[in-house]
Amino acid sequence: MLEKNSKLKKKTTKKIVMKAPAVLRADCFRVLDENNRPNEKVEPKLSKEMLIRMYRNMMATRLFDERGMLLQRQGRIGFYVPSFGQEAIQIGTAAALKNSDWIFPSYREPGVFLSRGAGLFEMLCNLWGNQSDVCKGRQMPVHYSFSDLKLFSVSSPIATQVIQAVGASLASKIRNEKDIAITYFGDGGTSENDFHTGLTFAGAMKTPTVFICTNNGFAISVPTQKQTGAQRMVDKAIGYGMPGIAVDGNDVLAVYSATQEAADRARRGEGPTLIECVTLRMGPHSSSDDPTRYRDAQVFEAWAKRDPIQRFRQYLERKKLWDEKKQEDLEKELKATLAEAVEKAEKEPPPQLDTLFEDVYAELTPQLVRQKEDLLAEQELRGKFENTSEAFPL
Template identity: 45%
Template sequence: MPRKVAYKTQIEHLQILDENGKLDAKLAKEFGKNLLSDEQVQQSYEHMTICRQYDEVAFKLQRSGRMGTFPQNKGQEAAAIGSALAARKGQDWLVSAYRENAALFMHGLPMHYVLNYWMGDERGSKIPEGVKITPLSVPIGTHMLHAVGIAWAAKIRKEDSVALTYFGDGATSEGDFHEAANFAGVLKVPCIFICQNNSWAISVPREKQTASETFAQKALAYGIPTTQVDGNDLFAMYAATKDAHERARKGEGPSFIEAVTYRLADHTTADDASRYRDPKDLDAWKARDPLIRLRKYLENKDLWSDEQQEALEAKAKAIVQEVVKTAEEMPKPDVDDIFDYTFAELPESLRVQRDTMRTTSLGQDPEQAGLGARAAH
């Protein structure tokens, strides 16, 4: 039997907008209808600026003891928004981890929900009716399976809906990723896997975590079309996702996009990246900040001025201040809620706990403690 090549491929890397805010003319022409309009770029820049402000304020809320912990999204805004822009609000699903707030807000999640979540309030996970977003997912990788399930359901029901799932580079080392990708490939579901390769999984650098040269190539084994994109380039993220979205709607199945980006902050407020990260790397990536790049693009086209910037920053501060107020002024949940929303019928031992939690000892007669009304709850 002669030797032959059983499989051969290559992974493309796409960048349309460079670090100086210049569009590649040839690619801009090639992507034609999938190129963002000036209006879309301006709106995206405004949204990204508001989300950056949100991120910084959330960090301060944690530092001043008003929030448990917070994973900053700083630096990854273009990857989140560029892809979310290609999806249809209220029709396609966003199944996210925790570093794509900008995409969730764009698709209708009220901004205070994410603050509530990190303040430890479960109501941050109770997504409003009609908003096609699943709650934030901190267990790494588990939600990709949910996305595939959602996409499979859409396919079976013949609904015109695509599921986008966001996850980190580290998540591709979890078994769940491989199971999700396998099912997605075999069942040809309308699901777009968006891997935010931000170089780190907490303190584990990309090279220590995988021997794979790209994250994009991991999808190949599952028969999923895949590509690598400059994740700090709004144009490239949009174009690649739009392409994947069109394929999904035509019944051509899932796609994988590796967004090469960088975590400009610590992993979370419980981390100190200066202990393991070379400051030179951070500086190099700060220069590739997606917000700076987009502002340069707008300025190059005479679509942005210092006055507009000043007005936008003031607007972002006012919006975020209002969001914090909403989150902090929400009436506290009732302590009874922990008993009321876990079991359909409360087991006896928990009923006793619930009925006597305001008395001095477990099992004490609430009537005796003058708490009869609570006991009847």
């Protein structure tokens, strides 16, 4: 439990088997029941505008992911990492933050980027690695970076951002600012050194950090029970001297409430919190992965019935905030905006050759100056460089 007076009710079970189960673990905090009716005692009081914005962001994330996978299957981009089924975790956490808070994401949080206000066109340009990509075509697709939105650059090595988020939040704490940092990682990420140092430092230094563990059952193909001997990921919190809570990762209201409370704690100077969001990864690890090789079809079917978007929609419909007409309009609008941005992004040319040398250092070193001159001379000699690289299944 987060704190003594927490309104979030903790449930415990004697025996918990942490392998992608067909039903949600009983210990998870939830607002919506399996019929998607709210427990009024813990239901967050959110404005109509806020609820609709959250729903809209969940839908935008789903459609963005669908489009990303499609673009990859059509051979138009080289790689994609979808977040199907994890929309509630992304949108619920992001909705509980202030725009001045730092976000240190993993590579499976497009919804967090969209929620914070990253541009569709800019994100799509990253998928092509073209000249309008903020990363100047230096990273694989889905490695977004938006410094003006405090959305930290995505790294491929797992969990490196966890300790970095602790550093960013420590800087805010030292300057007596109220900004916090939130960081995202998966169940596999908890095995990494940087998870351990991140939670160790945060616990010892009492930093204003919120740790979001998306326990989606798999690290590529390796199931959670092979990742750790711990019964639950949230149990790790106690060892680092911080509170933790497990929540239903397919319940956006539960995710929101837990994050809100953890963020408030952090802002009050009470230190870090670990939130385990329990879900199932509904898509492949990436466009290169085939989950049917390792995922139980029945478990998948069971979780498909718990789709976080459908559940939240039912909740909104019961509140008379949503209906079929609104859904049609929204999908139409989002798809049109997306199509327009895709069309525009795809036309962008690749980055210029000399961008290769920029941003290695603040200024070009003498070595880079010479290598650039040599390369430009080679280009002059050859006319053009033949592109022989292929998108390899990664």
